[in-house]
Amino acid sequence: MKLSNLMIDDIIINALKEDMPFGDVSTDNLFNGDEQSEGRLIAKQEGVLAGLEVFKRVFELIDNMVVVDLYFNDGDKVKNKDVIGMIKGSTKSILKGERTALNILQRMCGIATKTNMLVEAINNNKIRLADTRKTTPNLRVLEKYAVTMGGGSNHRFSLSDAVMLKDNHIKAAGGISKAVNTVRNRIPHTMTIEVEVETLEQVKEAVEAKADIIMLDNMDKKTMKEAITIINKKALVEISGNIDLNNISERVFEGIDIISSGGITHSVPAMDISLKF
Amino acid sequence: MKLSNLMIDDIIINALKEDMPFGDVSTDNLFNGDEQSEGRLIAKQEGVLAGLEVFKRVFELIDNMVVVDLYFNDGDKVKNKDVIGMIKGSTKSILKGERTALNILQRMCGIATKTNMLVEAINNNKIRLADTRKTTPNLRVLEKYAVTMGGGSNHRFSLSDAVMLKDNHIKAAGGISKAVNTVRNRIPHTMTIEVEVETLEQVKEAVEAKADIIMLDNMDKKTMKEAITIINKKALVEISGNIDLNNISERVFEGIDIISSGGITHSVPAMDISLKF
Amino acid sequence: MKLSNLMIDDIIINALKEDMPFGDVSTDNLFNGDEQSEGRLIAKQEGVLAGLEVFKRVFELIDNMVVVDLYFNDGDKVKNKDVIGMIKGSTKSILKGERTALNILQRMCGIATKTNMLVEAINNNKIRLADTRKTTPNLRVLEKYAVTMGGGSNHRFSLSDAVMLKDNHIKAAGGISKAVNTVRNRIPHTMTIEVEVETLEQVKEAVEAKADIIMLDNMDKKTMKEAITIINKKALVEISGNIDLNNISERVFEGIDIISSGGITHSVPAMDISLKF
Amino acid sequence: MKLSNLMIDDIIINALKEDMPFGDVSTDNLFNGDEQSEGRLIAKQEGVLAGLEVFKRVFELIDNMVVVDLYFNDGDKVKNKDVIGMIKGSTKSILKGERTALNILQRMCGIATKTNMLVEAINNNKIRLADTRKTTPNLRVLEKYAVTMGGGSNHRFSLSDAVMLKDNHIKAAGGISKAVNTVRNRIPHTMTIEVEVETLEQVKEAVEAKADIIMLDNMDKKTMKEAITIINKKALVEISGNIDLNNISERVFEGIDIISSGGITHSVPAMDISLKF
Amino acid sequence: MKLSNLMIDDIIINALKEDMPFGDVSTDNLFNGDEQSEGRLIAKQEGVLAGLEVFKRVFELIDNMVVVDLYFNDGDKVKNKDVIGMIKGSTKSILKGERTALNILQRMCGIATKTNMLVEAINNNKIRLADTRKTTPNLRVLEKYAVTMGGGSNHRFSLSDAVMLKDNHIKAAGGISKAVNTVRNRIPHTMTIEVEVETLEQVKEAVEAKADIIMLDNMDKKTMKEAITIINKKALVEISGNIDLNNISERVFEGIDIISSGGITHSVPAMDISLKF
Amino acid sequence: MKLSNLMIDDIIINALKEDMPFGDVSTDNLFNGDEQSEGRLIAKQEGVLAGLEVFKRVFELIDNMVVVDLYFNDGDKVKNKDVIGMIKGSTKSILKGERTALNILQRMCGIATKTNMLVEAINNNKIRLADTRKTTPNLRVLEKYAVTMGGGSNHRFSLSDAVMLKDNHIKAAGGISKAVNTVRNRIPHTMTIEVEVETLEQVKEAVEAKADIIMLDNMDKKTMKEAITIINKKALVEISGNIDLNNISERVFEGIDIISSGGITHSVPAMDISLKF
DSSP: OOOOHHHHHHHHHHHHHHHOBTBOTTTTTTOOSOOEEEEEEEESSOEEOOOHHHHHHHHHHHOTTOEEEESSOTTOEEOTTOEEEEEEEEHHHHHHHHHHHHHHHHHHHHHHHHHHHHHHHHOOTTSEEEOOSOOOTTOHHHHHHHHHHTTOBOOOSSTTSSEEEOHHHHHHHTSHHHHHHHHHHHSOTTBOEEEEESSHHHHHHHHHTTOSEEEEESOOHHHHHHHHHHHTTSSEEEEESSOOTTTSGGGOOTTOOEEEOSHHHHSOOOOOEEEEO | OOOOHHHHHHHHHHHHHHHOBTBOTTHHHHOOSOOEEEEEEEESSOEEOOOHHHHHHHHHHHOTTOEEEESSOTTOEEOTTOEEEEEEEEHHHHHHHHHHHHHHHHHHHHHHHHHHHHHHHHOOTTSEEEOOSOOOTTOHHHHHHHHHHTTOBOOOSSTTSSEEEOHHHHHHHTSHHHHHHHHHHHSOTTBOEEEEESSHHHHHHHHHTTOSEEEEESOOHHHHHHHHHHHTTSSEEEEESSOOTTTSGGGOOTTOOEEEOSHHHHSOOOOOEEEEO | OOOOHHHHHHHHHHHHHHHOBTBOTTHHHHOOSOOEEEEEEEESSOEEOOOHHHHHHHHHHHOTTOEEEESSOTTOEEOTTOEEEEEEEEHHHHHHHHHHHHHHHHHHHHHHHHHHHHHHHHOOTTSEEEOOSOOOTTOHHHHHHHHHHTTOBOOOSSTTSSEEEOHHHHHHHTSHHHHHHHHHHHSOTTBOEEEEESSHHHHHHHHHTTOSEEEEESOOHHHHHHHHHHHTTSSEEEEESSOOTTTSGGGOOTTOOEEEOSHHHHSOBOOOEEEEO | OOOOHHHHHHHHHHHHHHHOBTBOTTTTTTOOSOOEEEEEEEESSOEEOOOHHHHHHHHHHHOTTOEEEESSOTTOEEOTTOEEEEEEEEHHHHHHHHHHHHHHHHHHHHHHHHHHHHHHHHOOTTSEEEOOSOOOTTOHHHHHHHHHHTTOBOOOSSTTSSEEEOHHHHHHHTSHHHHHHHHHHHSOTTBOEEEEESSHHHHHHHHHTTOSEEEEESOOHHHHHHHHHHHTTSSEEEEESSOOTTTSGGGOOTTOOEEEOSHHHHBOOOOOEEEEO | OOOOHHHHHHHHHHHHHHHOBTBOTTHHHHOOSOOEEEEEEEESSOEEOOOHHHHHHHHHHHOTTOEEEESSOTTOEEOTTOEEEEEEEEHHHHHHHHHHHHHHHHHHHHHHHHHHHHHHHHOOTTSEEEOOSOOOTTOHHHHHHHHHHTTOBOOOSSTTSSEEEOHHHHHHHTSHHHHHHHHHHHSOTTBOEEEEESSHHHHHHHHHTTOSEEEEESOOHHHHHHHHHHHTTSSEEEEESSOOTTTSGGGOOTTOOEEEOSHHHHSOOOOOEEEEO | OOOOHHHHHHHHHHHHHHHOBTBOTTHHHHOOSOOEEEEEEEESSOEEOOOHHHHHHHHHHHOTTOEEEESSOTTOEEOTTOEEEEEEEEHHHHHHHHHHHHHHHHHHHHHHHHHHHHHHHHOOTTSEEEOOSOOOTTOHHHHHHHHHHTTOBOOOSSTTSSEEEOHHHHHHHTSHHHHHHHHHHHSOTTBOEEEEESSHHHHHHHHHTTOSEEEEESOOHHHHHHHHHHHTTSSEEEEESSOOTTTSGGGOOTTOOEEEOSHHHHSOOOOOEEEEO
């Protein structure tokens, strides 16, 4: 996913209004707008960048005379103490936007960084590390974008763009086969169907029903291998279930196409980045 | 801070639209709306609850026939496997709201839980653990509320409700004394002024300028103690600087009024909670 | 696609405000709100219904005491003079909502009716009649829903949920194969890729590139048949190009999976329906 | 009516967001933004133009480096194959806006073209062809503007700007005279009152009540002529009732001031226009 | 003009959010929501009521368990100390809405009261006292409604619903006659044209051009009388120009139809009303 | 408080849409956009300016080719007939924005002017004249800003930024001391608490409870003096209660810190300013 101003401007403007419903009582009362400052955006830890253009856009929306020069691109790795960019302009404008811009950037870089660590742990370019819908409400575009900058890939964007049939869907419909067929006839022909399975029996049913993607939910390694044999490339194989740096290596083997992780968006430490004048 | 529907409805509605720009292709095509389900909201780890009413409101806004019964209140501690509540109603409505409701609840509980761990580590009811403005853009009300449910307290809500003078403000104004006085004359008489200091010299200046709160930024323990002696209860004493479970105990001593932490909102693992049918 | 209040309320509320920026000078000045009326919603032509719940919702949003009883469901065929439903309540509320409710209903029924005529002309339940993105700005959910009520099916909902590679995409990327591969690696694994082709040469390239759907653009019948032979079920076959009642029968033959038509949404006479007191 | 950015920007921005909730998966993944393209906007049928500035504005809002040169003005007639304008700029930006821009333009040109055909059929510059409130929800400004570009004129814009008393109003008020007088005393002195009549008796009442405009609803030609004699220029004469190209000539005669038609906005084929690279 | 929830809800909701971006730190921290209170809405001066339903709606939108009983209707005159109504419900909800509800009500009653004083001073039911477009930004519906409750009448609602030609329009068009004719041909046939004149020469031109309303701007009494003679009932006669209680009696005489006053909306003391527990 | 475009653009854009839901029927039909005009903004009375940048911004948002040159700054005093500024640009754009721009400017200048008259009557730079929350709904930022331009100061911005405990709060909590302590423990440490008192007994309680500000509500002069003695600088002293030009001099004496007035925002005549071409 790529970002455009159409996607991010409302997020930024609302965040600035959230932080300044009646202006900034510190800077509004201390500066008249003529004072100029210059600051450096510095990485305080190693990490992967994401959101630099959003950072820049925050200041553009406050005061289009503020200049932000960036020395890196999204997706780049930085080391502790690297100078990511420079900002120059009215002291007042910079101080007003600083916290909002950093809040967004640090979160996005945190996601890119955590994603990247998992991607490196997988260390297999045939296996995708995909995100989920476990994103922060109303920030999904920023977070899904950050995942790709960390080397991960996106799962479906929303409930509107692909089918995922879980336990409850299947029970209510009276079996995998019936559920898949019912839905297949009604969805756009451009859409795919993913089925979540827990047993090998269900794997077989899903393959017979021509599921496009089969998600092995919390299976042990042996069962997964058998499932992969059953699937036999007739569907993409996705695995899921509290994947983390500690356990990911044992989940990586031949036949898996996608490992999906909620944690890369829902449990992420912000990357430590500061703006020094 | 307390939450009301006026504060949370827009967040929820936008989150639901983000997740369903064109409906839910899975449930819309599988269910006709008559199917009923019942699910249990279960803690999968120990933690402190926050956001139960927001969770409930998500379903109310989708379908006011869905019933959510809650067995705990915000602020309560739960253990792994505790049943937090029950949900009952149209299968379709429950499945549509499930992810959005959990995304919000898990994040809020994560914040309350992390806050609570720090509060317990401080273990001193004369010292407040306060949040900062390092919150997720456009979710500040949810996050500041969650902090209080974890036993923490709120710092200023935004740039509009209290003055914080940092390095750059002070430099630009020509010293602490001048900055404080300039601002004091211009802000509402209901507002207070906090000054961030790095040296004992600055501590003295801040006390003389009658700062209401003095924030000791990243000082070592010895310097902090001297600062506290200088301040001598003429201002509230706040300390700050990458406080975490590992280092908090060494920051707690006589004379400190507030410890503020960005990490309790910006770097929080979601609490593991699931909805089982 | 199914509709929910979350999807339609903003459309309705904005339409009512568009029609009454300063109220309704006729009814506001003639009625005090106590007058009661009863009206019948009558089909003035044969057609297929779509949008009855939206019609009802218009009045609910104006005055929840107005009662609308519906005798048909969306998707039903009605004959000229059929009474579709009854409305009962405050004269003032009914008159204020009447035009907006009818404007929406008549358009949606027009689409369902036109779609249905084409579906009947195709007369082959193995071939889908699909819509396009040629919908009225900001009414896409209503129109895509109406298409399904007429027996048609939906193509992708937006630029975000499936890939369609046309001439320009292919040229810029340096060929079908390169374009498909580049995109395949970057999109969610849940998404499919459709390629628009004009020559048999391109058909072959698309098949080799493993396009999921191949769209034969404005080909003559003979070429289409050869294309279908080449594709040989390795991709879905979609045809397109100013399809209308006059020419559709000659486009229907073995091997075609989808016929897509912009005209069922962009060039539709409103169905004649009136509300009689 | 004239259009301004204040009136159209929200329509356009919402339409772009409707078409790209998560970006454009085709172009976002194929182009980096540097590729340049040039396209020609070509009429594929004879017609009257309307909405050229809206078309241009779509691209301006996506990317203000895209240049649109227009060779015609709104209101101009074009022939099949006429080049209406050129577009030049980033391939990515052009492809993202193309469909939305065309959807709006084709609809507006369709309205202007259909209006123009009726105006030419009337062939009498003393008689206005007027639109109605039967416009697409939330696009009224675009459609009323397009009507004027086709040579038609606008009826009231909304329920707020002129009074129209129909059957139900009159019954509820106890007669035309009473209804007109009640309303006259309460509305702004700048507003006029139109009365819809079905019988010659009602025509007389309306004239006596000093209605400003009298609308003859579905009368036969003979009755209309008698009505015109009764009215005798004391009010404007408007006629209405499923007017179309087939029947309009028989409705045109001395004494009629306005012919109003819902069909010029609610039942319009989009004009065929394409953007060729 | 009448008010409906569709017109006022956004105003109220935004006002409540303006007053509580982060809740109400006083009541949120003192009350748990169970405390009940009862209050009386009391007039602290003589005046005319307007906005009672808006007052009530404020509390409905905060907490639909709060009950407001009203003993008067909009348009009623009250004396100092009259109890206008009672409010009963959660202390917390009442205190949160009190200021916003009163701010709106007091302003609306202030307008109704001032309007009423001028209407009584005119003391001639053939002459309307009309408002202008000099209303508070974004509150026009509330203020125009309040004017009618005070016995005044509305002038045009906005720039969209009637023509007013002033000096600048006339100059640019090359004279009154030309301006009126140009506009007449282009506006909806339902609309009227008002011309503002300063000299008797202009009065004649306006009459010849068939202006519907002629506005005598700041003329002395003698000139006004001559103007009225010239107009001779061929147009409505409106007068304007800093009309106030001091000077209005000398402006009232035979032949004037409308006196318009900006002051009844732009320079109004709030009516003194309080809510006592 | 200072204004920024982020705070005022929505107000302006909504006001322009309120005044032109379907454009400006006068200028749209008379001008083609090429006509140029020049106008002078003239004070028609003595007063204090506020809102000049907002005035300018109105035209910028309509048409960024309109040039507004200002000869004064906000806060400046002008005399009757002073030329405040010049405006130059498209006749059409100027006429469209004129009323909205003046409506805002005249109200803001009215507030600044009334505030300034009271400040001069106080004639004591140790006493602040403060505003209240009795502002026009949704225009609080404009009005609080105007107060400061008139030499007044701001009280709390909203219910979110400072505590004010009145009768009802105190009763419900069981006394001043209990109320203050309860709240103090729960609010941000940056916030202050104001207590409204009516008797000397309450004054003592408030002092003992360490209220930051004590508001003497409608006390007579003698009681106020005793209260000030009791308070003895341990809290700021605010007085309130229908303060106006007539009675303010008798309220000014040693020991008072703040006089607050609702009338400077809720009962203000617009300043007379006109735009002459």
